[in-house]
Amino acid sequence: MQKDGEVAVITITNPPVNALSGAVRQGIWGHLQDALADESVKAIVLAGSARAFSGGADITEFGKTPVEPGLNPLIDGIEAADKPVVAAIEGLAFGGGFEIALGCHYRVMGPKGSLGLPEVKIGLIPGAGGTQRLPRLIGATASLAPIVTGDAISADDAVKLGIADKLIEGDMLAGAVAFAKDVADKRPLRRVSELDVPAGDAEAFEKEASRLIARNRKLQAPQACVEAVRASMSQPFAEGMKTEHDIFHSLREGDESKAQRHLFFAERAALKLPGVDKDVKPRKVEKIAVLGAGTMGGGITMSMATGGYDVTIIDLNPDNLKRGLGIIENNYRKTAARGGFTEAEVEDALSRIHGATDFDAVKDADMVIEAVFEKMELKKKIFADLDRLCKPGCVLASNTSSLDIDEIASVTSRPEDVLGMHFFSPANVMRLLENVRGAKTAPDALVTANTVGKQAGKVPVTVGNCNGFVGNRMGAARARQVHALMLEGAMPQQIDRAAKNFGFAMGPLATNDLAGIDVGWLVRKERGEVMPIHDTLAEMGRHGQKTKRGFYIYEEGSRAGVPDPEVEQLIRKIAGEKGYTPREVSDEEIVERLIFALINEGSQILEEGFANRASDIDLIYIYGFGFPVWTGGPMKYADRLGLRTVADKLAQYAEVSGMDELKPKPLLARLAAEQSSFADYDKTR
Numbered sequence: 001m002q003k004d005g006e007v008a009v010i011t012i013t014n015p016p017v018n019a020l021s022g023a024v025r026q027g028i029w030g031h032l033q034d035a036l037a038d039e040s041v042k043a044i045v046l047a048g049s050a051r052a053f054s055g056g057a058d059i060t061e062f063g064k065t066p067v068e069p070g071l072n073p074l075i076d077g078i079e080a081a082d083k084p085v086v087a088a089i090e091g092l093a094f095g096g097g098f099e100i101a102l103g104c105h106y107r108v109m110g111p112k113g114s115l116g117l118p119e120v121k122i123g124l125i126p127g128a129g130g131t132q133r134l135p136r137l138i139g140a141t142a143s144l145a146p147i148v149t150g151d152a153i154s155a156d157d158a159v160k161l162g163i164a165d166k167l168i169e170g171d172m173l174a175g176a177v178a179f180a181k182d183v184a185d186k187r188p189l190r191r192v193s194e195l196d197v198p199a200g201d202a203e204a205f206e207k208e209a210s211r212l213i214a215r216n217r218k219l220q221a222p223q224a225c226v227e228a229v230r231a232s233m234s235q236p237f238a239e240g241m242k243t244e245h246d247i248f249h250s251l252r253e254g255d256e257s258k259a260q261r262h263l264f265f266a267e268r269a270a271l272k273l274p275g276v277d278k279d280v281k282p283r284k285v286e287k288i289a290v291l292g293a294g295t296m297g298g299g300i301t302m303s304m305a306t307g308g309y310d311v312t313i314i315d316l317n318p319d320n321l322k323r324g325l326g327i328i329e330n331n332y333r334k335t336a337a338r339g340g341f342t343e344a345e346v347e348d349a350l351s352r353i354h355g356a357t358d359f360d361a362v363k364d365a366d367m368v369i370e371a372v373f374e375k376m377e378l379k380k381k382i383f384a385d386l387d388r389l390c391k392p393g394c395v396l397a398s399n400t401s402s403l404d405i406d407e408i409a410s411v412t413s414r415p416e417d418v419l420g421m422h423f424f425s426p427a428n429v430m431r432l433l434e435n436v437r438g439a440k441t442a443p444d445a446l447v448t449a450n451t452v453g454k455q456a457g458k459v460p461v462t463v464g465n466c467n468g469f470v471g472n473r474m475g476a477a478r479a480r481q482v483h484a485l486m487l488e489g490a491m492p493q494q495i496d497r498a499a500k501n502f503g504f505a506m507g508p509l510a511t512n513d514l515a516g517i518d519v520g521w522l523v524r525k526e527r528g529e530v531m532p533i534h535d536t537l538a539e540m541g542r543h544g545q546k547t548k549r550g551f552y553i554y555e556e557g558s559r560a561g562v563p564d565p566e567v568e569q570l571i572r573k574i575a576g577e578k579g580y581t582p583r584e585v586s587d588e589e590i591v592e593r594l595i596f597a598l599i600n601e602g603s604q605i606l607e608e609g610f611a612n613r614a615s616d617i618d619l620i621y622i623y624g625f626g627f628p629v630w631t632g633g634p635m636k637y638a639d640r641l642g643l644r645t646v647a648d649k650l651a652q653y654a655e656v657s658g659m660d661e662l663k664p665k666p667l668l669a670r671l672a673a674e675q676s677s678f679a680d681y682d683k684t685r
């Protein structure tokens with residue numbers, strides 16, 4: 001604490017983001033008491049650093065013995081002070097940090113300040129008065145969006161909404177102290193908890209609540225946020241706080257929030273790479289060249305431009321380039337029309353995108369991401385060209401989904417700069433990015449790919465160079481179960497219904513129809529692999545939605561497939577030829593075989609070292625394959641069920657189906673026998 005005339009300044013100092021650990025809370029409390037006892041002090045400024053007023057609760061303290069004072073008594077103490085307390089917010093004030101600021105009598109912000117209540121993103125609601133004080137300050141309806149989405153509020157918006165009392169340009173501390181001097185003698189002090197929630201329009205509240213919940217209908221926390229805000233309108237403050245407390249605690253003990261907290265930590269863990277020192281710095285990247293203006297090249301270009309990079313998209317075919325650029329612009333406009341971007345953001349991103357039909361632009365690129373046709377000979381030719389043309393230190397990435405990164409790197413004189421950056425379709429939407437580490441990839445090239453990925457809004461996960469990498473290799477194991485289940489007697493609509501009931505947005509066969517049954521067929525042909533049911537449909541020209549026929553029939557203009565008796569007959573015929581006698585397959589068996597096959601293959605990938613941790617696999621399945629969030633991912637879900645149960649069931653299904661690959665793989669079998677878990681295994685990594 002320092003004094004500036006009659007103003008006491010308490011500065012929170014707990015880098016990097018001033019998390020509200022027990023020691024921080026004690027520090028604020030102690031200095032507050034000193035300032036209140038000191039008769040020469042007329043007003044108090046509570047400040048943080050330029051980066052953060054406070055990033056909120058220290059979530060590593062969850063589940064540990066609480067240290068006094070708790071956050072709520074601290075905030076109540078600040079609010080009850082009989083001298084004005086001004087929160088000076090230069091950087092972020094999130095979660096408990098924002099809630100402390102709401103307990104202050106005034107809030108001033110710097111232009112880069114931002115406020116947020118992101119608890120919903122880890123399956124919680126704000127638990128230190130956020131749901132009760134914010135509505136009292138700005139109204140219940142206006143409070144819904146920040147609380148239900150967890151999205152941040154800029155300083156400008158905070159002033160407009162009436163959360164911040166003043167925007168301070170220039171020196172924050174000087175401005176906050178001057179503000180505190182101005183208000184030092186003003187009475188009564190405005191205590192937010194004593195305000196009434198401004199009368200609002202109940203219909204508008206419910207309309208906004210349904211709009212926000214619709215985005216995440218399957219999760220509990222967004223609805224719980226609405227419930228808590230609703231309580232602020234009907235209950236006195238103390239009772240509302242009790243409602244908030246009860247909801248918070250029931251969510252905190254529930255599986256859903258545990259799963260989301262697991263993913264929160266998993267995202268951070270995924271950036272720690274074995275054998276790569278944490279001090280390794282990323283290379284500087286400003287300009288990126290994307291090769292190929294097709295489906296993937298377009299989506300990758302959008303992600304990078306939205307992330308602030310200058311992108312040149314190169315396609316040797318001028319028509320494809322023109323079409324690709326048109327689709328990019330159209331996608332931006334459509335997203336803007338739905339409220340995803342402002343017009344200014346769209347113009348800004350588009351101004352960073354350039355098109356070219358020759359390779360000249362790779363010369364000054366800091367990173368090249370190749371997304372041309374999936375042909376090894378073509379990729380090798382392109383990487384040899386890149387080796388000749390690109391400046392030293394340029395990161396050379398391929399978006400290949402199945403080819404060997406080391407073979408691609410081998411044609412260059414700089415395999416240390418080569419890696420895979422495997423995006424998922426649609427690449428402007430899907431958050432997963434598998435960064436594939438080749439045998440010779442340099443640590444700083446990998447760190448660069450992770451940094452660029454994060455900047456572009458992705459969840460980067462580093463994987464090894466095996467066939468299909470991690471996500472698609474596991475997906476292939478699941479696809480083999482889907483195929484076998486049909487031969488054994490389950491029909492496409494039953495499989496899809498069971499998968500949807502478990503929580504997938506789409507069933508596996510409807511997904512095949514959407515992606516095109518021919519895509520996998522062509523890959524299998526090249527590799528000499530077969531999947532008789534899928535292959536027969538592809539040969540019949542039933543490629544899915546695009547041909548109006550696939551596993552289902554699609555009426556003109558409809559994306560909802562209708563079951564087709566002809567397909568059922570075909571499945572029964574192929575099954576008969578292969579010697580299967582159809583049997584009743586339960587929905588439970590379908591779901592367990594699909595999911596346990598993923599877990600089994602995941603454990604094998606882990607043991608072979610192609611994934612660094614089980615939690616990396618969870619990220620891959622949540623962010624790249626629509627695995628339901630409430631599970632925390634397949635490996636976390638396996639831990640929850642108990643590995644013994646998973647292994648026993650797999651052994652049983654291996655017997656029923658005659659599929660050896662369903663037998664528990666060695667790592668899974670070992671952990672199950674030891675009554676251990678994937679989480680314990682990760683701790684040894």
Ligand SMILES: NC(=O)c1ccc[n+]([C@@H]2O[C@H](COP(=O)([O-])OP(=O)(O)OC[C@H]3O[C@@H](n4cnc5c(N)ncnc54)[C@H](O)[C@@H]3O)[C@@H](O)[C@H]2O)c1
Nearest residue numbers: 292293294295296315316317320371372373374400401425
């Ligand atoms: N489609 C997916 O779901 C998906 C997902 C992940 C990765 N991938 C991988 O991404 C890559 C691209 O796939 P796609 O679906 O976007 O293909 P696509 O056919 O839609 O686009 C490929 C583009 O590359 C261009 N091209 C071909 N040769 C070129 C050259 N020498 N120089 C510059 N441009 C050239 C073509 O004109 C075409 O526009 C492939 O390696 C694929 O395996 C695809």
